Amino acid sequence: MTNTWAPYSFHYTIHPEAQSVKLVFTNVNYNGRGTARFGFDNAQICFPNDMTPALFPIPTVGNTGVAPASDILSWTNPAPLKNPNDIIRCDVWFRESATPLADPNLVASQPGVSKIVVNEPVNSVDLSSKGITLLQDHYYYWKVDVIDPNNGGTPIVIDGFTWSFKTGDAPPVANAGLDQYVWLSMDDGTPVDGKVTFTLTGDYTDDQKSPVTTLWALDEIQTQTDPATQVLIANPDQKVTPVTIDGTGWFFFHFTATDAAGSSMDTVNVGVYVDACAAAMADPSDIPAAYPNGYGDLNGDCQINMNDFVIMAATWLDCLSAKLGCIP
Structure with missing residues (x-):
């Protein structure tokens, strides 16, 4: 594991008698500060001082089939560090490129990087409301910095991952x-x-x-x-x-x-x-919606008529159970 970007690949042959296969991998890119712990069939990512960044971006990382008509970026904010009633706020950074970036980590000083959300309590952003229209076959990079109010103390900024996606042919x-x-x-x-x-x-x-x-x-x-x-x-x-x-x-x-x-x-x-x-x-949109419990359809023939009235008359004032304090 290194703190630089590099391609990795592996080949694995599945045994013909294997009953199941479980593959677990993870990418730790928290500016070199994340640590990963691996077990036989699981992986765990830990962050220093429990300062978990924003996670679970949509579009998903590396998606190459995002429709240009897509407008919404969304993510999951972490829980507040100290007070569960604190409100998490976010800064969102964004960059578009016609070609893949050599270094995909967004930095504010990079050309083309813009802050499209500033200190707002959100977990999504509508790109169209920011005047942004996605272009076909272009690359997009974005990250969310989380601002924790620190229970009224000095706010803590938790740097986010850089996420990326590409617009292209999306499945129907x-x-x-x-x-x-x-x-x-x-x-x-x-x-x-x-x-x-x-x-x-x-x-x-x-x-x-x-x-x-x-x-x-x-x-x-x-x-x-x-x-x-x-x-x-x-x-x-x-x-x-x-x-x-x-x-x-x-x-x-x-x-x-x-x-x-x-x-x-x-x-x-x-x-x-x-x-x-x-x-x-x-x-469920037919009789059950119009006549809950069947109403007066006592014989279950989907009609309320004299046949149901005969049944009602024959059992009028009957006690249905001794549990009610009457005689059946």
């Missing part, structure tokens, strides 16, 4: 749509064939820097149904596709969007029920 963000509640006898064109056909509608947001492909797939592990149930996805490589199922159950469909930068996946759940009443009772 998949959206599988809302959960659905359908039933075998619903009017899908063939309401009496013992099957139901419905539509999966996926979508994605993307920076359009490279072509996007999509794929629908059934998660057979999470899906809860009879093993004999057949599921047919008509056009799995299309955003919108019909699906036909011939049995009841709870089905998990994954929608994946992929481009040259990577992929993302979203999941939609589809409940298939025997009839419309069962589907309506299961849908």
